[in-house]
Amino acid sequence: MLSTGDVQGGLRRLEALLRGIKYPGQVDYSGLSKGDPAAVLPIVSFTLTSFSPLFAEQLMAAGLELTGKTDLRFTDGLYKMLRDVFHYKPVLTKQQFLQWGFSQRKLSMVCDVISLVVQRHKQLRKVLSRPLVVSHRETPASLPLSSHSSRVFSPDPPENQTAELPVELPVELPVELPVELPVELSPPPDNSLHVAVSQWVEVEERLSAVESQLGSVLSELRRLSVLESRLQNVERTASAKKAEEEVISVSRASWENLMGRLALLETQLELSSNTQAAVSLPPRSSPSITSTTTSTSCSEDIKDSLERITSINTTRKRDDYLEWPEYFMAVAFLSAQRSKDPSSQVGACIVNPENKIVGIGYNGMPNGCDDDLLPWSRTADDRLDTKYPYVCHAELNAIMNKNSADVKGCTMYVALFPCNECAKLIIQAGLKEVVYLSDKYRDSPEMTASRRLLKMAGIHFRQFQPKRTEIVIDFNSINHPGMLSCASK
DSSP states (O other), rough: OOTTTTTHHHHHHHHHHHHHHHHHHHHOHHHHHOOOOHHHHHHHHHHHHHOOOHHHHHHTTTTTTSOOOOOOHHEEEEEEEEHHSOOOOOSSHHHHHTSOOOOOHHHHHHHHHHHHHHHHHHHHHHHHTSSSSEEEOGGGGGOOHHHHHHHHTTOOOTTTTOOOOOOOOOOOOOOOOOOEEEEOOOOOOOOHHHHHHHHHHHHHHHHHHHHHHHHHHHHHHHHHHHHHHHHHHHHHHHHHHHSSSOOOOOHHHHHHHHHHHHHHHHHHHHHHHHHHHHOOOOOOSSHHHHHHHHHHHHHHHHHHHHHHHHHHHSSOOOOOOOHHHHHHHHHHHHHHOOOOOOOOOOEEEOOOOOOEEEEEEEOOTTTTTTTTTTTTOSSSGGGGSSSTOOOHHHHHHOOOOTTSSTTOEEEEEEEEEOOHHHHHHHHHHHHHEEEEEEOTTTTTHHHHHHHHHHHHOEEEEEEEOOOOBBOOOGGGGGGGGGGGSSBBB
8 A cells, every 4th residue: 555645656666567567558647646547547457458368358257347348337347346356445436536636545556456467367377387187086997088198198209299189089098096096197298288288278268258248148139139029019009000090289379370371362362363254254245244243253252251361360369479478578589689799689678567668778889889990709819809898788778778767676588697797787776587588608607696696686587488489570461460470489
């Protein structure tokens, strides 16, 4: 364990351990000294997954797969491995390990992990290098050996003999061995038996690792089959719904507006058809009678159409009229169209308790200042070359443009949440409520200070929730009865 503050000593110890395991990557010593997890995780990942193939296979056999994981999942696997395999209790929690800082403890923990893995790697290699011990509990005559084994025990083994996996060919032992007596077979001078056993142990370990992976693959395949069956059920349900008759629900107000427009189109079509019919009629012997009959029929058709339009749109009041909050916020947005600011057009509307507008304003330059000479840019090397030192916000202009003695107890409707400077004006003017639509600069210091000031002054502020996405002003709608109600959606 490193002593407190011994960062340089920990870096030197880590450097020596990295040379021992031949770490191929670049080491961020600056990040390690600051406790950066991005500098620690690559070293730990290489130690556990690439340094020792024997240890990596042991982890896979134990169901601890650490490759292809996110930082959080890799850390979970690391802590589980330290607990289950090495019985090691880390000095940091998972959250602390993934945070900046704790450089001394992280260096100590990384050094301990490398030391534990190197020690385990040496133990695994020692196990593979041990001589094979066979315990015979059968008669020597019934003991099967491979042809390779018979060659191993021959007095004169051939030169350049290559290691082979045992082929099961029963061969009689040349000597008798006592029953139930462990006999240690010493490897011949060419170490051919030792190589074969090492390969056999390695194959066994890999097979066990593959079996564990195969079990996880089979479980995932079962999950996929379940998901596939669920998807098939969803597709069958969707196709059944498509086969059924679709019903479209339309509100009464929208249906009446649609009928009114349809009646207007029918009237226009009838007028055009009647006019064409009157023009295309051939001259007859009694032209006065024909023209009188045609004009009478056209008048009756027009009268019927107009009566239908009137009966549809004027028998009951409109249901989709603007409510007071929508009306006042729309006035604020309409006044914002007067702003000459190319990047932000903001309007404000002040309303008294009787729902009467007592002040309107929008953002712009002060009165008497030529807005063609002042800057409108948002960014510049010099702040004096931006708009911010000069422009007046919509809230200020709305308060200054009041048409009453004061605005105490009134409500302000504004497109953007007021900044800290406008919050001061709102408090000093005596407004009781602020209704805003957007709070896109919420995390800025100005908006944080504004929110704090309004709360301390007891001024209520709330976000406006519109019932429609847009309101269209169509100047031609006044010439068509029933069309004004179609201007919003």
